[in-house]
Amino acid sequence: MDTIIQVEGLRKVYGETIAVDGISFHVQEGEIFGMVGPNGAGKTTTIECLEGLRKPDQGKIRVLDMNPARDGKALRKQVGMQLQQSNLPDRMKVWEALDLYASFYPQSTAWQELMAQLGLQEKRNAPFSKLSGGQKQRLFIALALLPQPQLVFLDELTTGLDPQARHIIWDLVREVQARGKTVVLTTHFMEEAERLCDRIAILDHGKIVALDTPANLIRDLGVEEQVVFALDGMLPPGFEKALSGESHIEQQGERVVIHAANGRKVPLVSEVVNLLTQYQVKFRDLHTEQPNLEDVFLNLTGRQMRE
Template identity: 45%
Template sequence: MAAIEVEGLRKSYGGRAVVDGVDLAVEHGEIFGVLGRNGAGKTTTVECAVGLRRPDGGRVRVFGADPHRERDRVRQAVGVQLQQTHLHMSLTVIELVRMYRSFYADGLDPEGLVERLGLGEVRDTRYEKLSGGEGQRLSIALALVGRPRLAVLDELTTGLDSSARRGMWGLIEGMRDEGITVLLVTHFMEEAERLCDRIAVFDAGRVVALDTPAGLIGRTGGGAEVSFRAHAPLDRSLLTALPGVEEVSVRGGEVVVSGGGDLVKEVAAALMRHGVPATDFRTRTATLDDAFLALTGHQPEERDEQGSDEKGR
């Protein structure tokens, strides 16, 4: 039995299908990524999957329980951090964590959790006075204080600088190390590639691919690219005949060789053998951004830090 099982999930707003027949399963103890542009249906899918929104059709189970018919059972097993959290502005960090702890039968010690998440120095600071990074750490504390088996994190690092974002990544990896299943909704490709064991790519309300980050890159033709400027006549056939070479082109005076295998070594050796001097030698490997473009036909986008309304998710 998976931590989350979704079969044929559907949800519409105003006659428009936002989620259109989604199937996926999140396994115990993994960081499962949900990736997609605004309006792709990823947040709505996640909210339906954990009982925060009622689907129009399909089947959902969380640790074998129906999140609507067995709401209390699911609530005790799931901790959720949403894009937009409405908290009492005048309550302090420790007051909020203690309040959320009171919702659960078996939770963590609020004092210890606040210290563990680096919030000790602001434990008595009101929510309205917290910085962006402190507020995000608090949102994790509120999601974890109930000792969940599953943590749902939706656009957790949006609005954070690179240093604070990497600090959050360490916290998420630590959650997995403790056996917590993590469902991570993100639009940051670097974040998904580093953290996730598997990723579901959403487009137009459907899952268009589900695989490991390396698997997504590999199965969309991801390979390497070598570019250089040749300072002597070069017969392209010398390069097209090399092992792993798929394409040789010239772009603005640069020779670009695409393919797989040990491409850099093969190209450099061929140029030396045939006495072709080259400069501006550069290499590039495929990334999750490339895979996303190949799968959806869209470039990854920067999300509005305020989020989008629920009908566009």
């Protein structure tokens, strides 16, 4: 597989703020590559450097064998871009926007088809200002896909969308990939990244703190399963010590989470239930949870990933 994007030592500073702090990564042709991280992590800055919309202070970038800082114009003819902050004139109608954008590209796809695919048919005559957040988002994604690009950048793919619209967008991104295209996206939804991306770079404070497939990132956590239950009050003293092997208990309000390392002799859940019974603790809603990307994120950044 060919490398379609190469980034070596990318750094971008705004005054006192180090937005991107010397990151390196490659994107292979045909993959869905995700960048995740909290607000301010440097995702948009990175993607805009790749698109040639911002100039890096340091580092080397190749996108489709071009240098975005120098060949930005030529590059933007070959890539699709959904910007985090996009806007259109209030009174521009959906079909007018599609028609206008289509005229920018030599080989754009028939926009009528894209409009239908993105469920915008009914809104074709609606002015931009009258669209809901989700409809606007879908229109921007349609505009990004219009040039039939080899490579698509989607910044904050589904921010502001309801769950249903989010699923439509996921399917669409998978379809784009199935047609052999490469997708680079940013999101701050861990579930979205986990389900959609082939590989994920986790960014924090302008640095890549991990980069791998979702499955490998989760495996590297070394956490088997976690036992979760609800409790009124606190666990009795001595409970944590009574657990065998390495384990870790977190309590937030009434929710208790117990993690344990891989390779235990007794399954964590049976031991926890036994101990709870032995200590006569009244618990509710006990269940096990498999670790997910959210846990990886928490572990790496020490922060909860919330909207």
